[in-house]
Amino acid sequence: MRSFDVIIIGRGMTGLSTARHLKSYGIESVCIIGPNRDFTNCSSLNAGYASCSLHDNISRIVHGHGDEAASELLGLIRRGFSGLMTEASRFDTPVTEGQVFRLTESAMEEREMLVATSWLSAHGFPAATNKTRTSSRTLTFQSDGAASASIDVRHLMDHMESDVEFTIRSDKVVGVTPHPGHIEVRTQTGGKILSQIVVVAGHVGIKALIPKLESCLVNHADQWAEFEFRGKHPALTPGSLVFADFGQYWLSVTSNQKIRAGGARYLRKWAGVEADHAWLEERITDSIRNRIADLFGVELSAASQQHAVLDLRACDEIPIIGPMFDDSRVLVSGGYMGSGLTLGYAAGAGLADFIGKGTSKSVPEIFHPKRLRSLPNVP
Numbered sequence: 065m066r067s068f069d070v071i072i073i074g075r076g077m078t079g080l081s082t083a084r085h086l087k088s089y090g091i092e093s094v095c096i097i098g099p100n101r102d103f104t105n106c107s108s109l110n111a112g113y114a115s116c117s118l119h120d121n122i123s124r125i126v127h128g129h130g131d132e133a134a135s136e137l138l139g140l141i142r143r144g145f146s147g148l149m150t151e152a153s154r155f156d157t158p159v160t161e162g163q164v165f166r167l168t169e170s171a172m173e174e175r176e177m178l179v180a181t182s183w184l185s186a187h188g189f190p191a192a193t194n195k196t197r198t199s200s201r202t203l204t205f206q207s208d209g210a211a212s213a214s215i216d217v218r219h220l221m222d223h224m225e226s227d228v229e230f231t232i233r234s235d236k237v238v239g240v241t242p243h244p245g246h247i248e249v250r251t252q253t254g255g256k257i258l259s260q261i262v263v264v265a266g267h268v269g270i271k272a273l274i275p276k277l278e279s280c281l282v283n284h285a286d287q288w289a290e291f292e293f294r295g296k297h298p299a300l301t302p303g304s305l306v307f308a309d310f311g312q313y314w315l316s317v318t319s320n321q322k323i324r325a326g327g328a329r330y331l332r333k334w335a336g337v338e339a340d341h342a343w344l345e346e347r348i349t350d351s352i353r354n355r356i357a358d359l360f361g362v363e364l365s366a367a368s369q370q371h372a373v374l375d376l377r378a379c380d381e382i383p384i385i386g387p388m389f390d391d392s393r394v395l396v397s398g399g400y401m402g403s404g405l406t407l408g409y410a411a412g413a414g415l416a417d418f419i420g421k422g423t424s425k426s427v428p429e430i431f432h433p434k435r436l437r438s439l440p441n442v443p
């Protein structure tokens with residue numbers, strides 16, 4: 065039976081980042097298991113923006129978790145962004161860098177922006193709320209120095225994977241069983257592999273492998289589409305990421321002519337929450353196109369490509385990253401609230417620290433799974 069020091073389950077951004085950072089600790093006996101990326105994972109099928117912000121304004125995290133957690137989350141996501149950009153330049157991955165903005169025409173969201181910008185400024189993140197004019201209307205916009213980028217994520221992940229030089233198995237894990245002295249990992253093709261440490265980076269697959277987290281992780285179905293500006297186009301710098309209507313709509317500017325955009329999840333049955341698969345809905349694509357065209361007073365083409373994907377949230381809306389509360393040899397990471405490229409990259413660095421050093425300064429306790437152990441069904 066094959067045996068490794070570390071098994072990583074999942075070949076998405078989290079799994080690959082963990083592998084890349086383990087390499088720098090000199091750990092060589094590593095096996096990465098997961099189906100071929102192109103067909104399954106969220107990291108390859110997403111819209112390719114990297115962002116040091118979240119779909120929700122920071123005031124929501126401050127309200128739910130307090131100042132310290134919000135600062136830690138912003139710190140983590142910003143470190144993830146900078147690590148990801150360094151990784152991309154190492155592999156000559158096409159990247160266009162920009163800034164994150166929030167736009168609104170609602171007085172209620174404007175008040176939230178004022179609360180958020182005042183909190184950000186007080187905590188060392190320069191931020192401002194101003195008025196801007198699109199060709200159709202005057203909007204309030206929030207700018208808080210959060211960087212963003214449009215990135216060729218498949219190019220980056222292909223290079224990250226081929227550079228790690230670890231054993232890679234195209235298979236699915238069906239069971240993870242800790243024993244004294246080793247952990248047994250069983251795969252769909254009937255294989256059994258042993259390991260000292262297992263990293264569960266399987267996104268929506270985490271729940272099946274770690275039933276103790278099942279009630280803490282929530283799937284939701286979502287979709288994005290690519291559009292071209294017809295005729296005049298708004299003054300949006302390529303690389304920018306724009307959230308509108310409390311993050312209900314978003315767009316990532318990939319070039320002068322093209323955007324990738326998403327939103328309108330509320331049009332799905334139960335807003336896509338607890339879906340077990342994702343599917344494209346034409347009326348959602350229409351709603352995204354119409355809302356963005358209306359906001360900027362422009363015309364957009366029909367969608368040139370679109371994808372529906374399942375995403376994963378923690379029930380308390382901050383990522384779950386770190387060792388399991390009942391067995392620190394099993395590490396888990398997921399629940400990035402729409403910013404999985406940067407948070408997945410940052411999480412991988414933190415998971416490698418846990419394995420290489422036994423602790424991680426960049427992933428403090430607020431993110432560890434143990435914060436959820438008092439929930440019903442979590443023994």
Ligand SMILES: Cc1cc2nc3c(=O)[nH]c(=O)nc-3n(C[C@H](O)[C@H](O)[C@H](O)COP(=O)(O)OP(=O)(O)OC[C@H]3O[C@@H](n4cnc5c(N)ncnc54)[C@H](O)[C@@H]3O)c2cc1C
Nearest residue numbers: 074076077078105106107110111112113237266269404405
């Ligand atoms: C519509 C949409 C658009 C998005 N756009 C963006 C974006 O542009 N930028 C951004 O930062 N974030 C975006 N996100 C979120 C982001 O894509 C995810 O948060 C991120 O990709 C998660 O990375 P991951 O490595 O944890 O998971 P994944 O990339 O999904 O990788 C997990 C892998 O684990 C595998 N796996 C699961 N179970 C098992 C098992 N039992 N055995 C073996 N392997 C297993 C899966 O097949 C998969 O390959 C978007 C999300 C959605 C829904």
